[in-house]
Amino acid sequence: xxxxxxxxxxxxxxxxxxxxxxxxxxxxxxxxxxxxxxxxxxxxxxxxxxxxxxxxxxxxxxxxxxxxxxxxxxxxxxxxxxxxxxxxxxxxxxxxxxxxxxxxxxxxxxxxxxxxxxxxxxxxxxxxxxxxxxxxxxxxxxxxxxxxxxxxxxxxxxxxxxxxxxxxxxxxxxxxxxxxxxxxxxxxxxxxxxx
Amino acid sequence: xxxxxxxxxxxxxxxxxxxxxxxxxxxxxxxxxxxxxxxxxxxxxxxxxxxxxxxxxxxxxxxxxxxxxxxxxxxxxxxxxxxxxxxxxxxxxxxxxxxxxxxxxxxxxxxxxxxxxxxxxxxxxxxxxxxxxxxxxxxxxxxxxxxxxxxxxxxxxxxxxxxxxxxxxxxxxxxxxxxxxxxxxxxxxxxxxxx
Amino acid sequence: xxxxxxxxxxxxxxxxxxxxxxxxxxxxxxxxxxxxxxxxxxxxxxxxxxxxxxxxxxxxxxxxxxxxxxxxxxxxxxxxxxxxxxxxxxxxxxxxxxxxxxxxxxxxxxxxxxxxxxxxxxxxxxxxxxxxxxxxxxxxxxxxxxxxxxxxxxxxxxxxxxxxxxxxxxxxxxxxxxxxxxxxxxxxxxxxxxx
Amino acid sequence: xxxxxxxxxxxxxxxxxxxxxxxxxxxxxxxxxxxxxxxxxxxxxxxxxxxxxxxxxxxxxxxxxxxxxxxxxxxxxxxxxxxxxxxxxxxxxxxxxxxxxxxxxxxxxxxxxxxxxxxxxxxxxxxxxxxxxxxxxxxxxxxxxxxxxxxxxxxxxxxxxxxxxxxxxxxxxxxxxxxxxxxxxxxxxxxxxxx
Numbered sequence: 001x002x003x004x005x006x007x008x009x010x011x012x013x014x015x016x017x018x019x020x021x022x023x024x025x026x027x028x029x030x031x032x033x034x035x036x037x038x039x040x041x042x043x044x045x046x047x048x049x050x051x052x053x054x055x056x057x058x059x060x061x062x063x064x065x066x067x068x069x070x071x072x073x074x075x076x077x078x079x080x081x082x083x084x085x086x087x088x089x090x091x092x093x094x095x096x097x098x099x100x101x102x103x104x105x106x107x108x109x110x111x112x113x114x115x116x117x118x119x120x121x122x123x124x125x126x127x128x129x130x131x132x133x134x135x136x137x138x139x140x141x142x143x144x145x146x147x148x149x150x151x152x153x154x155x156x157x158x159x160x161x162x163x164x165x166x167x168x169x170x171x172x173x174x175x176x177x178x179x180x181x182x183x184x185x186x187x188x189x190x191x192x193x194x195x
Numbered sequence: 196x197x198x199x200x201x202x203x204x205x206x207x208x209x210x211x212x213x214x215x216x217x218x219x220x221x222x223x224x225x226x227x228x229x230x231x232x233x234x235x236x237x238x239x240x241x242x243x244x245x246x247x248x249x250x251x252x253x254x255x256x257x258x259x260x261x262x263x264x265x266x267x268x269x270x271x272x273x274x275x276x277x278x279x280x281x282x283x284x285x286x287x288x289x290x291x292x293x294x295x296x297x298x299x300x301x302x303x304x305x306x307x308x309x310x311x312x313x314x315x316x317x318x319x320x321x322x323x324x325x326x327x328x329x330x331x332x333x334x335x336x337x338x339x340x341x342x343x344x345x346x347x348x349x350x351x352x353x354x355x356x357x358x359x360x361x362x363x364x365x366x367x368x369x370x371x372x373x374x375x376x377x378x379x380x381x382x383x384x385x386x387x388x389x390x
Numbered sequence: 391x392x393x394x395x396x397x398x399x400x401x402x403x404x405x406x407x408x409x410x411x412x413x414x415x416x417x418x419x420x421x422x423x424x425x426x427x428x429x430x431x432x433x434x435x436x437x438x439x440x441x442x443x444x445x446x447x448x449x450x451x452x453x454x455x456x457x458x459x460x461x462x463x464x465x466x467x468x469x470x471x472x473x474x475x476x477x478x479x480x481x482x483x484x485x486x487x488x489x490x491x492x493x494x495x496x497x498x499x500x501x502x503x504x505x506x507x508x509x510x511x512x513x514x515x516x517x518x519x520x521x522x523x524x525x526x527x528x529x530x531x532x533x534x535x536x537x538x539x540x541x542x543x544x545x546x547x548x549x550x551x552x553x554x555x556x557x558x559x560x561x562x563x564x565x566x567x568x569x570x571x572x573x574x575x576x577x578x579x580x581x582x583x584x585x
Numbered sequence: 586x587x588x589x590x591x592x593x594x595x596x597x598x599x600x601x602x603x604x605x606x607x608x609x610x611x612x613x614x615x616x617x618x619x620x621x622x623x624x625x626x627x628x629x630x631x632x633x634x635x636x637x638x639x640x641x642x643x644x645x646x647x648x649x650x651x652x653x654x655x656x657x658x659x660x661x662x663x664x665x666x667x668x669x670x671x672x673x674x675x676x677x678x679x680x681x682x683x684x685x686x687x688x689x690x691x692x693x694x695x696x697x698x699x700x701x702x703x704x705x706x707x708x709x710x711x712x713x714x715x716x717x718x719x720x721x722x723x724x725x726x727x728x729x730x731x732x733x734x735x736x737x738x739x740x741x742x743x744x745x746x747x748x749x750x751x752x753x754x755x756x757x758x759x760x761x762x763x764x765x766x767x768x769x770x771x772x773x774x775x776x777x778x779x780x
Contacts, residue, residue, distance in 0.1 A: 002256075002260060005202060005206065005256055006256075007590060008203060008206050008593060009206045009209070009210055009252060011590060011593050011594045011597055012206055012207055012210030012211070012402075012597055013210045013213065013214055014594070015210075015594055015597030015598045015600075015601060016210060016211055016214040016215075016597070016601055017214055018598065018667075018671070019598055019601040019602055019605065019671055020214065020215070020217075020218065020601075020605070022605075022671050022672065022674060022675060023218070023605065023608070023674075024222065025672075025675050027609065027675060027678040027679045027682055028679065029682070030683075031679075031683035031686035031687075031688050031689050032688055033688055036688075036692065047668075050664075050668055050671070054661070054664040057594065057664075058657075058660055058661075058664075061587075061590055061591075061660075065587060072253075075253055075256075076249070076253075076374075079245075079249040079252075079253075082213075083242075083245055086213070086214055086217050086245070087217065087220075089217060089218075090217060090220050090222060093222040094222045094223065094226075097222055097224070098225075098226035101226035102226075103226050103227055103228055103231075104226050107231065179661070197451075197455060200397060200401060200451055201451075203398060203401050204401045204404070204405055204447060207401055207402055207405030207406070207597075208405045208408060208409055210405075211405060211406055211409040211410075212409055215409065215410070215412075215413065218413070219417065267448075270448055270451075271444070271448075271569070274440075274444040274447075274448075277408075278437075278440055281408070281409055281412050281440070282412065282415075284412060284413075285412060285415050285417060288417040289417045289418065289421075292417055292419070293420075293421035296421035297421075298421050298422055298423055298426075299421050302426070392646075392650060395592060395596060395646055396646075398593060398596050399596045399599070399600055399642060402596055402597055402600030402601070403600045403603060403604055405600075406600060406601055406604040406605075407604055410604065410605070410607075410608065413608075414612065462643075465643055465646075466639070466643075466764070469635075469639040469642075472603075473632075473635055476603070476604055476607050476635075477607065477610075479607060479608075480607060480610050480612060483612040484612045484613065484616075487612055487614070488615075488616035491616035492616075493616050493617055493618055493621075494616050497621065
């Protein structure tokens, strides 16, 4: 089976998700800077979600770069990931419009958690197909980032009811963690080329 | 004629359909879990349609993997399929917002039926062009899934006025039937490679 | 310059235009068939525009299949075509919501006319770059369809104020004319392969 | 790393941005030409932004045509550019709906400025990776257009509070400046081919 079409379809879905989020930034009727200020929480949650989707696209890109064959299981694990990512515009808009109220913030964290779990399942499905000595398995190594992230999201859900700033602080912290592109795969790939 | 551009265009349309469906999940103004509960039927019908579109993409992928040449007839049969699939966001939103009322459920089933017929026509158009001994014809075999599905949809339309649960049960049943990826084509392909 | 990226971008824009048109089919609040009936004119104008965009995609596909090099002029002629096509969702929704009133029907015809002119300019730009003996120039021949279509649209604009049925009849007539895929290019291509 | 997927993703995002802008052209309820006239400022700002996005796509196309390897830094610089471009539908709609009022015009200019800076950063990131003697570095040369444009946007921001016509005049002036496709890269490329 052909991985190019899976990549193209995923790119399409991610490109649409990242772009329709901006539709939640509804054009205000007034032409004043005050009208813009009201939109600030929606704008900031848009920025956060844009960065998260950028990270997912970036890591997805790396992961499939190190993948050769695509099975039915991988196809569905990929669609499962896209499903949770497709809920980002909704949770982003809800959290933003309610000025980071506790419940929307907790739900935002829940969708981040489910997307992280879906990404982990996809990664496992690819490694299961390629074997433990595969390029991807070596590149990921102990995967401390992939393990720490869901723990942070899980903590952020109840903490939203203590203080939404702690939860959002955790979301931003995880984003910074991943903003550094996944050099592990790049390193292993370039080592291979040298051999 | 080039099948890559037909695949790319279909991927684009399917990616957009699957993603704009989420726009029907309208951001509630309240920040409570109760507001989310009201959205539950819309969410569940979104999940169902997401799975259906995933199945169509998956099978479309397999079908064109086994196709070499694209004729004008195949192009239009493909656009005809995309037309019915493009109505999914509408019927999904209508069924969800009306908490699975009989008429929207019946219309949802009607669009599923028309998409299944359009898929069948597309399959026939490809086999007609490739010959009865083609890879696709062999892979599909007697095509009991492709024949059982429209029967289920057809039954679900009047049954929606008896009980919407029967109709939705049928929709879920057919989805599970197809969720197993089309191993027939995979099998025939891998047999060819062995020879 | 690379024609693949121009094709991919055009496919993306056309896929989005064809799909967001369906957003004008607004989900009714009532769950009755009567609510659907009210949407009938919007639905029918959606069908008409879907067919038109399918024709444009189809012909665009054929035209660039017969094109080798892409210049800056061709890029901008292509964007000019996409601009007029991007107005289809607007004119389709306006004509549909107003139950085919004269002014929206005339404006619908005007946008069809501008798209036809933009297509003609794009075709000229490609032939200018490839020479009069090029594959595309031969394939198009006297291009009676490409010349008759804008005449029909031009006639449909004032006729909308006489009877919208004449105008819509002309739109449907031209669509049927083109629905037959552009066999001219297919023929010339297959002749070349024989040589 | 593969530049094709970065190009495909960017094409997808640009195609969506350019197309969803048209959703700000809201279908009027009345069927008269007067209703269209009210939309004129929204339409004109749509045309302006369509041309700007066409220019960005065109230059992006040229820039990556002259790029071989893609690093993590280039990926993020590209996402940064797409972020600012994704705000075009919002600023276009806001400026249009408020009939080119000063504040929305200044904000429109601000987003143009940020996009120009993001483009400059991306260009620097590519040249940094390819070396000063690279194809792109030579093709760009002194880059007077790339330096003059942000100066014009910067001037247009405060000038919007003097007269929005000066600001919009500056926006149109810069668009014309770039409408001429970036022949510099084309020239260097064709010279290379001759060698």
